[in-house]
Amino acid sequence: MSLKELYKGAKLIETIENYALAEDVKSLNEDVLNNERFWFSNDEEFWRNIIADPIKYWNQKIDLYNFVLSNWIARIPGLYWTPSSEQIRQHKNEDVALQSKQWIEFYPPGKSKKVMGGVGTLLLPPTDEGKVLLSVSAGCNASTGIPLLCFPEVYDYLKIKQGDCVMIRAAKWQPMDMHWTSKFASTKDIPRGYLVIDSIDKIQILDRNYPVVYHPFSLMEYEYQDSLFYDFVYVTADSKVKNVDREIEGFFKEYARKEGRHGEYLLNPNIVSPIFQSRYLSPTELTQASEKAKLNLLYERIRGSYFKEQSIEQLMIKLPQYYQSSLSIRTLAKNIGLNVSLLEEGSAINMSSQLIDLCIKKEIVENMIDRIILEYPKIFN
Structure with a gap:
């Protein structure tokens, strides 16, 4: 077993823990004021600067122009833009199951590379106060985008929808209270924040109905050659496709059955309205006392599958x-x-x-x- 399997095992465990805390989106340091202002033209420029000097940008006012809104947010916002992620996403011929001029389908290990490299999105529910976590991307790609925390009075007044092309003006970049960021180095060194849209003067809708690409993902437990394996699975979805949720559901069902995998999905990417059947339908299920023993067992099974003597x-x-x-x-x-x-x-x-x-x-x-x-x-x- 290669060292890649060790790394994959670490990412699988991280994802389960991240998912369990995915609904925790309280902000910190809201009272810190700063009058500086920065303008960014695309996702990459924003994240390269934020990752390189995170302290510089906390509570700073940010302007964005011609960014497109999505209801979906990256599994780990900013991960896509790290140098290590770019290398991890590189696939080999043996990772490809099917390929045409328009699309590529990967075997489970190939899909895992993409998800570990920053591809993958979640749809999260509003907070109790009605605040909504969204993302914006100049490239219309939710996996590469920037998180927005939108207050209900703004969201409702402007009738904000996925596909809106917007201008962000003087929105503060503030920290999230995401406890899982302190545990893993690859997430710890990516600042966990969002742009706070708490008044209508901080966002202007320039146009509507743009297509958005997003990547619902899950973690699949499956059989292969009489052994139990774990891999990430994702699909590329286009918001303009008719019955897109049905298409997503169909893909995940078929992929789990392919080649005798007998796969079961552990997580659901749409926490608001689950798209397909999964062992855990929402993050709260992973924090219930009745599930903790099962979760510990799952950790041990993943460790047993990937942290083997050969790899060590x-x-x-x-x-x-x-x-x-x-x-x-x-x-x-x-x-x-x-x-x-x-x-x-x-x-x-x-x-x-x-x-x-x-x-x-x-x-x-x-x-x-x-x-x-x-x-x-x-x-x-």
């Missing part, structure tokens, strides 16, 4: 090739929250083995893998 051995070989000194090993340990005093001084090879052993014992292998992919994306190629 490969990691023990690869790690000292990239972390070649005791200082670099200690820095890695510190970055994943380990007490560096637990490591005995020695060669990079010796200390790498110690670090991996500690992570296994503390069940934080996924944290270590996520940090490594952030620093050295090519290690898992």
